[in-house]
Amino acid sequence: MNPNLADKAQPFTQLPLKPELLTNLVTMGFKQMTPIQAQSLPTILQSKDVIGQGKTGSGKTAAFGLGILNKLNVKRFRIQSLVLCPTRELADQVAKEIRTLARGIHNIKxxxxxxxxxxxxxxxxxxxxxxxxxxTPGRIMDHLDRGRLDLSEVDTFVLDEADRMLEMGFQDALDAVIEHVPSLRQTLLFSATYPKQIEAIANRIMVKPKMVKVESTHDSSSIVQHFYHTNNNNDRLSALRLLLLQGKPESSVVFCNTKRETKDVAAKLANEGFSVIALHGDLEQRDRDQALLQFANKSVSVMVATDVAARGLDIEAIDAVFNYHVAYDSEVHIHRIGRTGRAGSQGVAHTFFNEQDTPKMILLEDELGYEITATGLPSDGLLEQRPLEPKMMTIQIDAGKKQKIRPGDIVGALTGERGIDGNQIGKIKVTDFRSYVAVERHVARKALNKIVKGKLKGRSYRAWEMQ
Structure with a gap:
C-alpha cells in the first residue's frame, strides 16, 4: 500500500463491508478511516494476518472489530472470534465498541x-x-481448564495491547490459550510498541503478516512539551508541586517507572494537600475501579501511575502529563504524552531529567526531531499556595441495576423539590449493586441529603461521599 495513504482521508464506503455495517458506520458519524484503519482494513478483510502498531485512540479497535463482524456467520451460534486484552477495563471497552459496531446486525452475542x-x-x-x-488471558485459561470454553471453531484471533500483556506476565497464559485455538485461523496483533518479545510471538503464531505502523508523533499545536533539569527526587517532587500549583490542571497524570515510586509520589502529594490517587499493579480490582471512576469524573485531580497500569485506559480531557522520570524508551514517552492534547484540545507535557538520563534524552531528541533545552521552573513562592480542590465530588449509592436503578432515577432524585440543578450533576455510573454520581463539590452535602433523606425509586438507600 502507498506509504502516503495514512495522510489521505479515505471513506469506509470503498471497503467491501456488509451493507448493514456501512449503514451503521454512517449513523455513528464514522465517514473517514483513521490512518491505522486505512492501512490495515483492506488486508484484514482478506482474512490475512496483520500486525498493527499504534497508540491508544488510533482506531485499532474498530479496525479489528469490523474485520471480525464482516465475516461472522450469525446463524452459526459458535465462538468464532477471540479477542485477548491485558485488563478488564480494556476488555470492557473493546466489547462495548464491538457491540456498537454490530448494531445493524441482529442477534450477535x-x-x-x-x-x-x-x-x-x-x-x-x-x-x-x-x-x-x-x-483477559488468565480468566480465559480458567474457563478452558474447566472445560467450559470451546474455541475449536475460532477463525479470528486478536491480541490487543500485546506488549502490555507480556509486561504483566501473561506469556504462559497466552501460550496456553493459543494451544486451544485452531492453527488455521486469521491472527491480528495490535501493540503500542514492538519489542523483540512481540516480534518473537508474531514469528511463531502468524503467517506472513502485513506490518502496519502509524507514527505517534505530536506537533506543537496539540501538545506543548517542557523539560526540566532536576538533580534528585526531592527536586522532582518540588518541581511537580510547583507546576501543579502554577497550571492548576483539573486532570493530570504523573508517570513513574516503578510501583514503589508511584506509591511514594502519590503519598507525598497527598501529604501536601493534593487530591491524588495511585494506580499500580498491587491494587485490588474494586479499588482500581473506584479510583479510575473518581479520576474520570473529576472528583480527583491527579493520577500517579506506572505505564503498565495506565495502558489501555480511555480517559478523556487530561490537561497535563508529567514524566516524573524519563521513560525507558522514546516510544513509551510518545505514548505517555499522547494522553493529553486529544480531540482537538491543546495539552501540555512536563518531563523531569538529570545527567543520568543523557542517553535516553539523545534518543528522544532523535524521535522528536529537535534539540531539547531545559525550561526554568516557577518561583518557590508558589509552594505556599493551597492545591486546587477538584470541581466534583462522587456520591456512592448502595443500589444499582439489580434494584432497577437507572441514571434518570438518580437525576430525578437529585433535582426534585428543593434539589440541585441538573447542570450541577456530572457523570453517573450504575453497576449491578452500586451507583456513583458526580456532583459539583459545593452542592455535595445538599445532594447527599436528597439521596439519604429522600426516595430513590420509592425506597430509601444508604449513600456517602467517596474520599
Missing amino acids: VLTLCGGVPMGPQIGSLEHGAHIIVG
Missing part, C-alpha cells in the same frame, strides 16, 4: 470473560453460547 469479577455469571452466560469472546 459478545461475551466478556475477565478476572476481578465473580465466575458464576460468566459460567451461566457461557452455557447460553456466544459468537465473540473478549477477555
